[in-house]
Amino acid sequence: MAMNIRTLCLGILSFQEASGYELKKEVEDGMYSHFIDASYGSIYPALTQMNAEGLLTVRSEEQSGKPDKKVYAITEEGRAALAKSLAVIPAKDKFKSEFLFEMLLQQFISKDHMSRAIDKQHADLLEDLGRIEQMKKQECNCEDAGSKFVLGYGESVLRAAVNYLEAQYPRLQQQKMKAAE
């Protein structure tokens, strides 16, 4: 079984009930943002399906000035399914970086393009770091050991990347300079 969109939804819903839209937001800029992806096109069908299977319940919530939302909650069967999925030893982390690939192939790109790529990478890393710091400040999620651990892990790794990038930046610029002569 292992990890897929279904397990992801069950996992988030085990903390709190939510709509499909809210789940997407959580994955996009919440606790899960830096190690998981999911789009509407996968979330909505998964919720409908799991509701039909009895792993979730739905309730329509009216909102003033906003469209109604379908709030999903996990059932006991859902919790059991989640536990079963988590009982598998997790697969190895997957890290995909077009940035590193491009850095490896420096010879094919201009100094200017490289600068822009590095700046973007730097900005992306800082953005992720900022999001983690914000979540650490909020008291809501930080009660449990799991959240603390995951936030700390992300922070360590991102910080290391930022530090490395900042330390190497001058060196890379120099080398490109020399190559241009």
Added chain:
Amino acid sequence: MAMNIRTLCLGILSFQEASGYELKKEVEDGMYSHFIDASYGSIYPALTQMNAEGLLTVRSEEQSGKPDKKVYAITEEGRAALAKSLAVIPAKDKFKSEFLFEMLLQQFISKDHMSRAIDKQHADLLEDLGRIEQMKKQECNCEDAGSKFVLGYGESVLRAAVNYLEAQYPRLQQQKMKAAE
């Protein structure tokens, strides 16, 4: 255009000619291993296709005691296509971690299972680090600035993850202990 299997093959072949089998190996345990994935099922068709398009040339090489291999080499057109793909600012890094997801949902797993998951994560990280150290020792690839940068980046990030894991391990065990009481 951006990054896909085609670009990946062109990129590796820009350093040295290789067979499909060798490309897979390079992606599996070489320089690219910790930030890129590719299987035979995607590599072989890509090579055939790009050869037909004139981005690559092939040559059959006989080997004693081993099957013949098809050695591919990049053409001028291939280099141009590669440069074009690299001219796009790289997409944001994608990091997927079932491990972190499982840590977040600690409450659903046993102390024993968690220990095994952490040990596996630790071993995976050390394996990647070991591969990087080995590549640093070899003189063959370390000439260019790109390789140095990429190896250093990987080393920094992986080292940070290992350190964090080792520092947090006792704390996590204690908490699971308390929870079991």
Added chain:
DNA sequence: TGATGCATGTAATCCGTTACATGATTCA
């Protein structure tokens, strides 16, 4: 008035993996 956020959903498409098929050689 035009962009952005809230909100749900479907269909086409892509991109790749997994499994299958084949076969020789070497090492334990």
Added chain:
DNA sequence: TGAATCATGTAACGGATTACATGCATCA
């Protein structure tokens, strides 16, 4: 003798993304 390495390839399948479709409210 059985597993592992070298070596190439195809077909079925899966899993998710992208784009499309719709619509109201708010803010600049």
